[in-house]
Amino acid sequence: MRILHTSDWHIGRSFHGHSTVDALRGVLTALTDQVRDHGVDVVVVAGDVFDSAAPAAACYTLLTDALAALSDAGARVVVTSGNHDSAARLGFQAALLRDGIRIVTDPATVGTPITFDDEHGPVHFYGIPFLEPVLVRHRWPDVPLRSQRAVMEHAMGLVRADLEMRGGRSVVIAHCFAAGVEATAGVEREIRQGSLDVVPVSVFDGVDYAALGHIHGRQTLAPGIRYAGAPLHYSFGEGDKPRGSWLVDLDARGLGGVAWLDLPVPRRLVTIRGPLDELLADPAHADLVDAWVCAQYTDATPQREPMRRLQARFPHCATVMHLPDRVAEGDGLTYARRVRQAQARSHADLVDAFLQHVRAGEGASEREAQLIADVIDERTLAEARA
Incomplete structure (x- = not known):
């Protein structure tokens, strides 16, 4: 039988x-x-x-x-x-x-x-x-x-x-x-x-x-x-x-x-991992357009609209996970302590302290620091004119 x-x-x-x-x-x-x-x-x-x-x-x-x-x-x-x-x-x-x-x-x-x-x-x-x-x-x-x-x-x-x-x-x-x-x-x-x-x-x-x-x-x-x-x-x-x-x-x-x-697999399942920009551009992933995709992006900080951006390349991207390769060790400082330390220096330091607190120790990048400085300068100039 x-x-x-x-x-x-x-x-x-x-x-x-x-x-x-x-x-x-x-x-x-x-x-x-x-x-x-x-x-x-x-x-x-x-x-x-x-x-x-x-x-x-x-x-x-x-x-x-x-x-x-x-x-x-x-x-x-x-x-x-x-x-x-x-x-x-x-x-x-x-x-x-x-x-x-x-x-x-x-x-x-x-x-x-x-x-x-x-x-x-x-x-x-x-x-x-x-x-x-x-x-x-x-x-x-x-x-x-x-x-x-x-x-x-x-x-x-x-x-x-x-x-x-x-x-x-x-x-x-x-x-x-x-x-x-x-x-x-x-x-x-x-x-x-x-x-x-x-x-x-x-x-x-x-x-x-x-x-x-x-x-x-x-x-x-x-x-x-x-x-x-x-x-x-x-x-x-x-x-x-x-x-x-x-x-x-x-x-x-x-x-x-x-x-x-x-048995046939109607749509294969694939997990990809790397920095978000790399996942969006790497030609090695070109054949995943028809696959179910689990994307694990490893950037140090959360990125803007990762699901929308990934689905533009992978229409069947089903889930996105933020899994940084490195997680900064905590320094034990509370947010209030960070603010008190930053206030002793400058407005830019105050903003950087906030970013460090909400981004697991990751402060402003070089580009972000320049944007912060520009905004502070504009605000300072506006206050002087007033």
Whole structure:
């Protein structure tokens, strides 16, 4: 049996204020082409189908179109809910879907497989929707469920018990943070170091393949335990990570092989860094006109209208950051102390003290000092005439 593993579509998520619906539609069309071109039997979507619990109407349309296209391409589809999804909204139409498309959102179904057969016999697909401990404790009141780890251990215990009774090959579809994931792999945005609810990889022992979601970059934790990542880049931190899906083959004995299939990147993400004038003029950046750009300018002081000026060269500049190469060490002086010291000298020194205070120790440049002197001279002359 040939399986395509994808996850974290995040339908409806914006990218720095820009809609990603059209870009995602194109990528999911390419995913459908993968299904057709490689003779995929089953597509599994491991959670975070939507980006929010209350997606807009256009998001439902995209999901419906994508699922129908995958089915028309010849695949059966199993979808589970993630932490971003509203299980009720994602699963409300599950009973109305065409044959071969199954959406798993109900914790009561954990341990009950969706079974498809091939020439070697049955393959059991165990969907585990995202299980928030506080929301599922009442379902298993005799089990202490205080963490994601405890919930997943219990869920996989139900899976293994059912699999022991049925026999055959098996695939688990789950949405969680598994131990061993690299911190730079495109970590889902709600995860923060120091508060990770980590699930040990050993929890998934006993199944032929674990199709995981929640991490936005592809990861291989074991030959049969993998993250496919998101099909789109949703942050500049993911910009250099490939987008795609895992093509999984099960033979008569279990896991036969896994291959990576690249998906197209609608618009590449690039981070550029340097002085603002250099970013605006350097011919090395000429090929970034069609890219999403994160510009980090390193001038000692903030520059005027950097976003407007950068977008004149890079129409898709999405964010601008002022990150000076050098930050002057503070001298410990308050603004009042600076003023008192400057007043003992001249008006120009007073203005320079103000600039140093608001520009992290950067006083007037040579050109600025000349402008300040000219303004002071004009004011002095006007006062003398009066």
